[in-house]
Amino acid sequence: MCDTCGCNVTPGNRHLLESAHPAGGREPVAVLQGLLAENDRAAAHNRAHLETHGVLAVNLMSSPGAGKTTLLEQTIDRLGGRWRLAVIEGDLETERDAERIRARGVPVVQITTGTACHLDAHMVHRALHRLDLSRLDLLFIENVGNLVCPAAFDLGQHHNVTLLAVTEGDDKPAKYPVMFRAAHLVLFTKADLLPVLGDFAPDRAEDHLRRLGSAVPVLSLSARTGDGVEAWCRWLETALDARRTGAAAP
Amino acid sequence: MHELAVCRSMLSQVARIAARHRARAVTRISVRIGPLSGVEPDLLSQAFPFAAAGTVAEHAALVIDARPVRVHCEACGHEAETGPRNLTCPRCGDGRTRLLSGDELLLAEVELLHQATDT
Structure with missing residues (x-):
């Protein structure tokens, strides 16, 4: 799965990984530092970079096929006239999602991760340098479809949004607590299918989320019919206004 | 992975x-x-x-x-070990808990x- 994801070993730091042989005196050294300190440093740099330009960054995470790209298309149609948007697309392979966004006339940078199952702050940093941040208000980062690995990596975003399609089980928050605890907003997508599915209970899904100690807002929507998309756009605009005025997050 | x-x-x-x-x-x-x-x-x-x-x-x-996963309940003040899938207070059932470790x-x-x- 992730064994080609050596994104932390670069030509710049490889020389530090030198070999040696044990012998002689031992010294314990206390460290107490995050295991992903390198990623977190890069993420803080990204965040500072975005804030210099007043750009709000929203990281979208979900299983593959939960409807991240379709929701982005709808969002662009509704907000594209009022705000300057851009998208960073993370996928294992292909530029298909980027082409769909580009067709909407929005700047997009595709990151193809190969076999790596998540985006990290270094990848996003390189992508940021391919965007003109001075001409942006809102940047979406569409993470690799995966409910496990992306949750562990800070990218420099301001908000995490986790999508849960109603075609998945309503116990997903219980099965993937790390992902759902990381969310600042949870979206139940493909809600137009609820009547035909019958076995996804939004209340039960929300109950599983609350058991994780999460009090974040939950919205149901359908990017296909447009139902509920307005509420999602309002959440985004509240977050944009909050960023501009320096107020607290929604 | x-x-x-x-x-x-x-x-x-x-x-x-x-x-x-x-x-x-x-x-x-x-x-x-x-x-x-x-x-x-x-x-x-x-x-x-x-x-x-x-x-x-x-x-x-x-x-x-x-x-271990440990929580402090903001409602009843109880501190306890829980599981990663359920962070509600094991004593009073309240969802307003603060994570102490985990x-x-x-x-x-x-x-x-x-x-x-x-x-």
């Missing part, structure tokens, strides 16, 4: 510490991991020998302190081996 990436990040931090202390090798790496960090201790242990091969920590033991992903300590005088 991002544990290999986590392992490599840890090892480059460890290599930097070893270089700063002019250590000859690293003999032990102690980490603290909670179930809400998203990192599986077993997978990290399995990834470690592959990531450490050829590095200054090649012969190091990876010691994982698996932290999301750690920390490099706690490294044990360095210094240049022996026998060479």
Whole structure:
């Protein structure tokens, strides 16, 4: 799965990984530092970079096929006239999602991760340098479809949004607590299918989320019919206004 | 399965510490991991020998302190151990709990081996 994801070993730091042989005196050294300190440093740099330009960054995470790209298309149609948007697309392979966004006339940078199952702050940093941040208000980062690995990596975003399609089980928050605890907003997508599915209970899904100690807002929507998309756009605009005025997050 | 990436990040931090202390090798790496960090201790242990091969920590033991999930209930003040899937208060059932431990992903300590005088 992730064994080609050596994104932390670069030509710049490889020389530090030198070999040696044990012998002689031992010294314990206390460290107490995050295991992903390198990623977190890069993420803080990204965040500072975005804030210099007043750009709000929203990281979208979900299983593959939960409807991240379709929701982005709808969002662009509704907000594209009022705000300057851009998208960073993370996928294992292909530029298909980027082409769909580009067709909407929005700047997009595709990151193809190969076999790596998540985006990290270094990848996003390189992508940021391919965007003109001075001409942006809102940047979406569409993470690799995966409910496990992306949750562990800070990218420099301001908000995490986790999508849960109603075609998945309503116990997903219980099965993937790390992902759902990381969310600042949870979206139940493909809600137009609820009547035909019958076995996804939004209340039960929300109950599983609350058991994780999460009090974040939950919205149901359908990017296909447009139902509920307005509420999602309002959440985004509240977050944009909050960023501009320096107020607290929604 | 991002544990290999986590392992490599840890090892480059460890290599930097070893270089700063002019250590000859690293003999032990102690980490603290909670179930809400998203990192599986077993997978990290399995990834470690592959990531450490050829590095200054090649012969190091990876010691994982698996932290329990503990919450403090804001409603009734109770402190208790819970599971990662249910962080509600085990005593009163309230959902307003604060996490005391369980999301750690920390490099706690490294044990360095210094240049022996026998060479």
